[in-house]
Amino acid sequence: MNGASHLIGGVTAAMLLGIHSPAQLAVVAVASLLPDIDRSNSLLGRWIPVLPAALEQGVGKRTITHSLLFGVGIWLLLGLLHTSWQWSFLIGYGSHLVLDVFTGRIALLWPLPYRFGIPLFGIPPIFIESLSLAGWGAWMVLGGYHHFHIML
Ligand SMILES: [Zn+2]
DSSP states (O other): OOHHHHHHHHHHHHHHTTOOOHHHHHHHHHHHHGGGGGSTTSTTGGGSSSHHHHHHHHTOTTSGGGSHHHHHHHHHHHHHHOTHHHHHHHHHHHHHHHHHHHHSOBOTTTTSSOOBOOOOTTOOHHHHHHHHHHHHHHHHHTTGGGGGGGGO
């Protein structure tokens, strides 16, 4: 899934779960993009020097940054900085993992070598992403935008 889809998925989930503060939505946005820093051409990864290429060539894509270990580690670090950001991080990061599970396979239990994915009836991931975006667009047209009242 691409960065824009993860961003839309994370922010939409947060809005539906009652997060409307701009600061918390910013945390959701970054958290929804964070796992893909293991690719140097990802939306967030292209702004970070060295690390994405090192992760991509070292541990591989959809491994450490898509794991429960990484998520819990960042969640604990946020708890030391600002506890109100933990829930926002959980929504953004969790939405990324859920979306990736339906469009591929991730090493959720890294460093264990198992990868998890839920193929939807053999439908290619690009169709799932396209259908998701089309569904999101239809939902917005039918009034879903009311959940985004602070942005209007
Ligand atoms: Zn990902």
